[in-house]
Every structure is written in structure tokens, then in C-alpha cells.
Amino acid sequence: MASPELDLSIPHAEPALVRDLHECSTQESSIALYTMVPNMPNSRLEEIASKHQGDWESQFEQSSQLVRPxxxxxxxxxxxxxxxxxAHIAMDKELQPAEEGAASAGWRPESFIVVTKDDLEDHGLLFVYAQLEDGDEDDDEEDKTAEGEMGKFFFRPDDMFEMLFELTLESYGYPDLEEKYNMDGEGGDGDGDDE
Structure with a gap:
């Protein structure tokens, strides 16, 4: 689990996180990496961020950085x-205009990763996300997603590349990624409480 002194609470929804999604492409965007660990050197963050860069470049044929501090x-x-x-809302998302279509974002505006412990294997990586509004008229009112509705889950370091690869390919939505990769979920070995 994360250290008890960490405040990992999130709002129910934060529409400002998804505001830029309406106007940009995230195909080549990097995932921002933050840390809440005291005295974690930048070199350690760079090491975590670059762990799967080779896989990213070979599998997706991208030269962009998959994860960056x-x-x-x-x-x-x-x-x-x-x-x-x-801070993530205020971050310059490095939007680059395109000749046709949506601008390309240098950073994913709606999701990021937080290092919560030195021991990454023991609830040390937290994925935080906000979703676009679910506008499907066939959905029950109680199942609809609010604009910017937030979620978070701890995941295993070895799952980072596959999870972010599937996110980039838009193979799964955020609730599906959470169900598949949440280390405290049905297939996980935690106790199910990530607060």
C-alpha cells in the first residue's frame, strides 16, 4: 500500500483534465510521471520513465517518449x-498544430502516473485518469460518465508498457484498463483498497 501519510484523494470529476482532448490527438503523447517520494532523485524518475522506451519504439514505431518526468x-x-x-491541468501540453485534423499533444492531458513508494512492486505506481463524458443515449442514467470523471488504481511495473500501449491504441477505455491492470482488482493480490 501507499504510505499512510500520503493524501491520494481525488475529486469525483475534474473537467479541466479532459478539456484539451476535444481539440487534440494523443497518438504520440507522453504520459507524465510525478513522484510523491521524498528525496527521489531525477535520475530515478528518468530510469522509471525510460524502462519501456525500447519496446515503445520497436512495437509502435514511435520516436516520442512513452513516459517522461x-x-x-x-x-x-x-x-x-x-x-x-x-499542476497537470496547468502543464503546457505542447500542442502542435497539424496541417489537417487535430493538433498533436506532447503530453496526455487526461492521465498520468505517480510514484508513491521507492518499492514500485508494493503499490509504488499509481495511474490517475479522467474520462470524457459518455454521451450514449442508450445507457442508463446511473451508468453515464460525467465529463472529467476521475479514477485511479495501482499497477505492477511489469504491466506499464502493455497498459500504456493499449491506451495509445485505444484498445480499452479507462474502466477496462483499471479492471485489467488494477493490482488490487479481481486478479490482483492486494486488499482492494487503494485509498
């Missing part, structure tokens, strides 16, 4: 997950 700062030791959410 967030800018202007990735270190949020002593702060809350809400502080990271606010």
Missing part, C-alpha cells in the same frame, strides 16, 4: 494528489 517539476513530495492534478 513531468515539467516544469515532477517532485511533489509532501504534497497531495490534488496538488499534482492541479
Amino acid at each position: 513531468a515539467r516544469p517539476t515532477a517532485n511533489f513530495a509532501g504534497q497531495t494528489l490534488r496538488d499534482i492534478i492541479n
Whole structure:
């Protein structure tokens, strides 16, 4: 589990996280990596971020960085997950206009990863996301997703590439990714409580 002193609470929804999704493409976007671990050096964050870069470049034939330490700062030791959410909203997403179609985003605006412990295997990587509104008229009212509805889950380091690859390919939506990769979920070995 994450250290008990970490405040990992999130709002029910944060529409500002998905605002840019309506106007940009995230096919080549990087996932921002933050840390809440005191005294974690930038070199350790770079190591975590680059772990699957070779797989990314060979499998997806992309030269972009799959995961990058967030800018202007990735270190949020002593702060809350809400502080990271606010920083991620304010981050320059490096939107590049395209000749045709949507602008290309340098950073995924709606999701990011947080390092919560030095021991990554023991609830050390937290995936945080916000979803676009579910506008399907056939859905029950109670099953509809609100604009920017948020979720989070801990995942295993060895699952990072496959999970982010499936996200990039849009093979799965966020609830499906959570069901498949949540280490505290049905197939996991945790206790199911990620708060």
C-alpha cells in the first residue's frame, strides 16, 4: 500500500483534465510521471520513465517518449494528489498544430502516473485518469460518465508498457484498463483498497 501519510484523494470529476482532448490527438503523447517520494532523485524518475522506451519504439514505431518526468517539476513530495492534478491541468501540453485534423499533444492531458513508494512492486505506481463524458443515449442514467470523471488504481511495473500501449491504441477505455491492470482488482493480490 501507499504510505499512510500520503493524501491520494481525488475529486469525483475534474473537467479541466479532459478539456484539451476535444481539440487534440494523443497518438504520440507522453504520459507524465510525478513522484510523491521524498528525496527521489531525477535520475530515478528518468530510469522509471525510460524502462519501456525500447519496446515503445520497436512495437509502435514511435520516436516520442512513452513516459517522461513531468515539467516544469515532477517532485511533489509532501504534497497531495490534488496538488499534482492541479499542476497537470496547468502543464503546457505542447500542442502542435497539424496541417489537417487535430493538433498533436506532447503530453496526455487526461492521465498520468505517480510514484508513491521507492518499492514500485508494493503499490509504488499509481495511474490517475479522467474520462470524457459518455454521451450514449442508450445507457442508463446511473451508468453515464460525467465529463472529467476521475479514477485511479495501482499497477505492477511489469504491466506499464502493455497498459500504456493499449491506451495509445485505444484498445480499452479507462474502466477496462483499471479492471485489467488494477493490482488490487479481481486478479490482483492486494486488499482492494487503494485509498
